[in-house]
Amino acid sequence: MAEVVGADDRAALAAVEDLPVLSAADLDADPHGMFRKYRAAYPFVRHETGGYLVLRHADIERLGSDVRIAASETAHPELFGVTEGALFDLFAHGMLTANGAVHRRRRSPFSRSFAARMIADLRPHIRRSSEQLIESWYADGQVEFVGRFAAQLPAQVIGDLLGLPRADIPSFTELVYAVTRFLSASILPDEIPESEVACQQLRAYVEKTIEDRRRAPRDDFLSDFLGKADAAGELSPLEIIFQIVQLIVGGTDTTRVAIVMQLALLLQHREQWEAVCRDPSLIPGAVAEAMRFEPSVASFIRVTAEDIEVGGAVLPARQLVILSTMSAARDEGAYERPDVFDIRRIDQPRLLPAFGAGAHRCIGEALARIELEESLAALAARIPQLRLDEAPAIKGHSGIRRLDTMRISWRP
Numbered sequence: 001m002a003e004v005v006g007a008d009d010r011a012a013l014a015a016v017e018d019l020p021v022l023s024a025a026d027l028d029a030d031p032h033g034m035f036r037k038y039r040a041a042y043p044f045v046r047h048e049t050g051g052y053l054v055l056r057h058a059d060i061e062r063l064g065s066d067v068r069i070a071a072s073e074t075a076h077p078e079l080f081g082v083t084e085g086a087l088f089d090l091f092a093h094g095m096l097t098a099n100g101a102v103h104r105r106r107r108s109p110f111s112r113s114f115a116a117r118m119i120a121d122l123r124p125h126i127r128r129s130s131e132q133l134i135e136s137w138y139a140d141g142q143v144e145f146v147g148r149f150a151a152q153l154p155a156q157v158i159g160d161l162l163g164l165p166r167a168d169i170p171s172f173t174e175l176v177y178a179v180t181r182f183l184s185a186s187i188l189p190d191e192i193p194e195s196e197v198a199c200q201q202l203r204a205y206v207e208k209t210i211e212d213r214r215r216a217p218r219d220d221f222l223s224d225f226l227g228k229a230d231a232a233g234e235l236s237p238l239e240i241i242f243q244i245v246q247l248i249v250g251g252t253d254t255t256r257v258a259i260v261m262q263l264a265l266l267l268q269h270r271e272q273w274e275a276v277c278r279d280p281s282l283i284p285g286a287v288a289e290a291m292r293f294e295p296s297v298a299s300f301i302r303v304t305a306e307d308i309e310v311g312g313a314v315l316p317a318r319q320l321v322i323l324s325t326m327s328a329a330r331d332e333g334a335y336e337r338p339d340v341f342d343i344r345r346i347d348q349p350r351l352l353p354a355f356g357a358g359a360h361r362c363i364g365e366a367l368a369r370i371e372l373e374e375s376l377a378a379l380a381a382r383i384p385q386l387r388l389d390e391a392p393a394i395k396g397h398s399g400i401r402r403l404d405t406m407r408i409s410w411r412p
């Protein structure tokens with residue numbers, strides 16, 4: 001039986017075996033309500049799949065940088081019986097699931113090209129892409145926003161970053177979303193083969209793009225990355241391919257869901273939408289608040305290397321740990337009135353929990369924020385009279401969250 005090492009003033013903790021076990025169905029039915037209820041009493045609870053859900057803001061910040069918990073390497077594909085193939089390689093050779101020196105080696109060629117000041121140069125281009133997407137359906141007076149805008153923009157931005165031909169973007173987008181399905185804990189076993197085929201095709205496409213760029217380098221992001229990776233000589237050919245695949249996959253669905261949720265939340269709080277339309281300086285605050293209130297990524301996963309004390313109880317060694325950034329973002333210990341959506345709030349931390357913590361903190365944060373800001377600015381400037389006809393039903397309490405459709409209109 002795990003030992004309880006000290007008292008926490010918010011809870012009299014039982015041994016780990018006695019902690020509540022939350023079911024995925026209950027969590028999916030009311031994730032914020034469940035987190036609120038248990039966060040007040042327990043620093044972490046058990047998940048029915050066998051892992052532990054860590055709930056409080058300060059614990060997640062700390063554990064995100066704690067070397068005693070490690071990225072999960074190939075645990076996710078193995079959990080689904082996937083032990084070889086392109087999906088497996090994505091986890092075996094990518095930075096997201098790697099640890100220590102291997103992780104640093106895979107991430108470092110990107111650090112300069114993804115720095116905020118480099119990415120800032122893309123802002124006008126991302127604004128133009130947003131405006132062009134809006135113009136493609138503006139005359140219709142209404143649109144299904146997820147498919148016709150939110151799914152398109154992130155794929156276009158990454159496609160442009162890698163210098164892909166615009167004609168390839170629709171098929172590229174389909175492949176990316178088919179691969180992303182595998183990252184969700186809710187994928188069904190009979191959906192995996194389709195995801196595997198898509199990942200093989202995406203790998204082949206990226207491989208060919210890299211070959212083309214090596215033959216004819218350009219003044220662009222991909223040439224810069226290949227130059228650095230080749231000069232350092234530390235990445236295998238497979239690692240080079242899968243860092244790019246991971247960048248594509250990491251930057252697409254995450255941003256799609258966030259673009260949808262920020263617009264939905266603003267239209268559901270009409271006074272705040274109108275304020276953003278009148279005063280674009282409110283946009284960065286609106287983006288941060290939407291990421292806090294309904295984050296597109298609900299958690300990140302680690303494995304404990306040894307027993308770790310958290311809030312007066314012990315997380316046992318060799319266990320899967322789900323660090324719930326979604327719970328952290330509504331923690332009463334970190335935010336005033338956490339269940340109120342308020343784009344003017346002044347207690348946002350400098351580092352938003354939604355982008356993770358520690359060595360794996362999102363490498364694409366600056367890019368994601370610009371996509372969110374510029375898409376919102378373009379919508380607010382062009383269609384301030386927007387109405388929400390069908391709100392998106394956002395689902396999921398861990399990993400990337402899911403949503404299907406959202407209808408908006410602007411006819412008088």
Ligand code: HEM
Pocket residue numbers: 095096097107158246247248250251252254255258296297299300301354355356357359360361362363364365367368
């Ligand atoms: C709203 C949008 C986004 C959210 C909420 C988000 C969230 C996250 C989170 C929580 C992590 C940490 C995962 C972990 O520690 O296990 C992460 C890592 C990562 N993200 Fe993002 N992300 C977003 C957009 C992007 C974009 C636009 C890109 C790239 C174009 C990107 C690429 C990556 C990569 C490559 C990693 C792995 C970093 C590493 O392991 O060192 N993300 N992201």
